[in-house]
């Protein structure tokens with residue numbers, strides 16, 4: 001069983017790596033960004049609410065996000081664990097997630113922390129070209145990461161196994177580093 005959180009700044013490659021790892025290890029891959037974009041596309045009530053927030057580069061309220069993840073984790077079937085990608089992003093999300101892990105008896109939990117410098121990140125995001133990838137919005141999302149999301153690391157460092165991985169390099173090399181670290 002693998003109970004994983006992939007953590008890092010916007011554009012660090014969390015989604016790409018989470019997809020590869022989930023395929024290799026038969027894990028449920030929960031990308032909260034993808035879940036929200038699907039809601040937007042389907043124009044659900046949540047999607048309509050989330051659309052503007054995403055386009056502004058801001059965070060969707062914790063309560064909504066915690067509800068999404070709670071539902072996802074409770075409904076895993078025929079998988080050998082999960083990987084969370086894009087969640088948690090705030091301290092209240094991190095605390096709620098820990099409580100959920102306790103409630104659902106999920107352990108051990110491992111955190112994959114992908115590190116890349118800021119210039120490299122901005123270049124990657126501009127190339128990706130999503131509608132929320134304009135220079136101004138990228139900057140906003142990056143600031144939220146520095147001011148809010150990165151603080152979770154201090155909270156998690158002592159709670160779970162945290163693995164730091166250098167996120168600069170080829171996709172396959174980075175994937176190999178993660179895989180070696182997880183299975184070694």
Ligand code: AMP
Nearest residue numbers: 032033053054058059060065086087089
């Ligand atoms: P991502 O694909 O992870 O970059 O997420 C895209 C956007 O979805 C973010 O900029 C936020 O607006 C929203 N979002 C995704 N995950 C979360 C989360 N855990 N908490 C709040 N907002 C989120």
